[in-house]
Amino acid sequence: MPDWIAHVLVAWSLTTILGFRFKQFSQSNSAIVIFGALIPDIYKITLLLDSFGIYMHDFLNPIHLPIGSILIAAIISLFFVNRKSIFLFLIMGISSHYALDLLLFSGGMEIFYPFSPLKFQIGIISVTDFNITIVSIILALSVYLAYKKYNKKNYFNLV
Ligand SMILES: [Zn+2]
Numbered sequence: 001m002p003d004w005i006a007h008v009l010v011a012w013s014l015t016t017i018l019g020f021r022f023k024q025f026s027q028s029n030s031a032i033v034i035f036g037a038l039i040p041d042i043y044k045i046t047l048l049l050d051s052f053g054i055y056m057h058d059f060l061n062p063i064h065l066p067i068g069s070i071l072i073a074a075i076i077s078l079f080f081v082n083r084k085s086i087f088l089f090l091i092m093g094i095s096s097h098y099a100l101d102l103l104l105f106s107g108g109m110e111i112f113y114p115f116s117p118l119k120f121q122i123g124i125i126s127v128t129d130f131n132i133t134i135v136s137i138i139l140a141l142s143v144y145l146a147y148k149k150y151n152k153k154n155y156f157n158l159v
Contacts, residue, residue: 003130003133004038004041005133005136005137006100006132006133006135006136007037007038007041007096007097007100008034008037008038009136009137009139009140010037010096010100010136010139010140011030011033011034011036011037011092011093011096011097012030012034012140012143013136013139013140013143014033014092014096015029015030015033015034015092016030016143016144016147017143019147020146020147020150024085029085029089032086032089032090032093033089033090033092033093033096034093035090035093036073036089036090036091036092036093036094036096036097037093037094037096037097038093038097039063039069039072039073039076039090039093039094039097040063040064040068040069040094040097040098040101041064041097042060042063042072043060043061043062043063043064045060046060046061065109065110065111065113066094066098066111066112066113067113067114069094069097069098070091070094073087073090073091073094074087076090077090098111100132101121102120102121102122103121103122103123103124103125103132104121104122104123104125104126104127105121105123105124105125105126105127106121106127107119107121108120108121109121
């Protein structure tokens with residue numbers, strides 16, 4: 001199951017790889033993408049609320065639908081001056097989240113809701129399988145080593 005560690009590491013790896021080519025993917029913009037990758041799982045706060053006897057599933061579960069996540073990203077981006085770029089970076093993070101979640105087989109996701117009630121999932125990873133976390137850690141380590149090597153090379157080019 002892609003947990004928050006996998007979502008964060010995949011979003012970080014993605015922005016770091018893009019940062020090799022595009023200067024827009026600075027560390028601060030990468031942080032926005034990473035935050036965006038966590039937006040769909042905001043609904044998991046219902047698990048905490050359940051323990052206090054507060055039932056909020058009907059209100060918070062739609063956040064784990066693309067339409068709900070996009071709405072949350074739009075609301076967050078309204079608090080910033082450069083709202084268009086903030087919104088796009090958040091959407092990029094949200095997209096990476098659903099790309100990982102689509103790999104699961106957990107009954108499907110209504111990714112086209114409210115336009116279609118059909119559920120989709122590629123279904124190659126079990127919900128209880130944490131190998132995706134291990135793979136994301138290996139990916140992030142590889143990207144980090146490439147990033148270090150790339151920066152070192154560029155540093156010597158400048159001197
Ligand atoms: Zn998810």
